[in-house]
Amino acid sequence: MKLLQDVSSVRNFTQKRASKQKIGLVPTMGALHQGHQELLKASLQDNDLTICSIYVNPTQFNNPDDLNKYPRTLEHDLKFLEKIGCNAVFYPPNQVMYPGEEQQLLQLSFGHLDNVLEGQHRPGHFSGVGLVVTKLLNVVQPERAYFGQKDLQQLAIIRQMVQEFFIPVEIISVPIVRESSGLALSSRNQRLSFEEKQVATQLYQTLLFAQQQYESGVSLSTIKEQSINQFSRHANIRVEYFEAVRMRDFQILEEKMEADVIAFCVAAYVGEVRLIDNIIVS
Numbered sequence: 001m002k003l004l005q006d007v008s009s010v011r012n013f014t015q016k017r018a019s020k021q022k023i024g025l026v027p028t029m030g031a032l033h034q035g036h037q038e039l040l041k042a043s044l045q046d047n048d049l050t051i052c053s054i055y056v057n058p059t060q061f062n063n064p065d066d067l068n069k070y071p072r073t074l075e076h077d078l079k080f081l082e083k084i085g086c087n088a089v090f091y092p093p094n095q096v097m098y099p100g101e102e103q104q105l106l107q108l109s110f111g112h113l114d115n116v117l118e119g120q121h122r123p124g125h126f127s128g129v130g131l132v133v134t135k136l137l138n139v140v141q142p143e144r145a146y147f148g149q150k151d152l153q154q155l156a157i158i159r160q161m162v163q164e165f166f167i168p169v170e171i172i173s174v175p176i177v178r179e180s181s182g183l184a185l186s187s188r189n190q191r192l193s194f195e196e197k198q199v200a201t202q203l204y205q206t207l208l209f210a211q212q213q214y215e216s217g218v219s220l221s222t223i224k225e226q227s228i229n230q231f232s233r234h235a236n237i238r239v240e241y242f243e244a245v246r247m248r249d250f251q252i253l254e255e256k257m258e259a260d261v262i263a264f265c266v267a268a269y270v271g272e273v274r275l276i277d278n279i280i281v282s
């Protein structure tokens with residue numbers, strides 16, 4: 001596996017490939033787990049070469065404490081990638097990704113997608129995501145790039161951005177990987193205590209409850225109220241939002257419209273750790 005830390009070594013690696021060899025990019029922030037593994041497996045299957053990027057992108061963290069405490073496990077990650085047959089890993093330092101002046105940092109905004117859910121609660125987050133993903137796509141120039149449905153709104157942002165900027169890449173989405181308890185795998189789970197991890201399963205339990213209610217014809221506004229009530233029974237969970245959105249544009253819905261695919265999305269603090277999850281229903 002090739003270890004790449006700057007732009008010219010990535011370019012060397014990609015330019016040396018045989019003609020018609022396709023590249024898949026899997027962008028991550030490291031602390032790799034089975035969720036990342038599914039993205040990597042999909043890329044390994046679809047492409048001739050897979051590049052995984054590991055970069056804890058400072059511009060997408062609106063909370064400095066979250067950035068400082070984000071798990072960093074490079075040694076483990078490199079072994080993990082080697083083992084599953086990844087061809088190269090790009091793990092640039094900050095100076096490579098952000099060589100310019102901090103005051104001149106580009107800002108991106110995504111209209112409505114910036115004003116709801118993650119956009120509303122994490123100001124500047126999607127600007128940072130948009131910036132780093134554009135940089136990574138421009139450095140690697142992959143035919144395909146892989147993203148998890150775990151970050152459903154991020155996926156919508158990236159699709160919008162790739163379309164608006166005519167970036168020649170196919171965006172592939174991968175379903176959420178969960179523990180047997182239902183908890184969605186996340187690097188941030190490493191920060192949960194044993195008890196907190198048990199409490200955190202309430203996120204998925206409540207999403208399943210919402211899905212069930214939805215299928216029984218209960219109104220979206222009632223489901224939202226019931227779901228938030230369910231969380232209030234657990235002292236160690238603080239819900240930031242629980243919403244039903246229309247998948248096609250992330251409009252928040254109070255009533256269901258027949259033809260729409262809907263996702264229930266939740267963000268909640270378990271202890272000090274902020275977790276997100278979602279379920280798509282149709």
Ligand code: AMP
Nearest residue numbers: 028029030035147148150151176177185
């Ligand atoms: P992260 O390292 O958390 O920034 O995630 C890197 C990529 O892996 C993103 O596209 C995530 O959506 C995806 N991902 C993270 N956790 C999961 C999961 N449990 N299931 C599927 N994809 C995931």
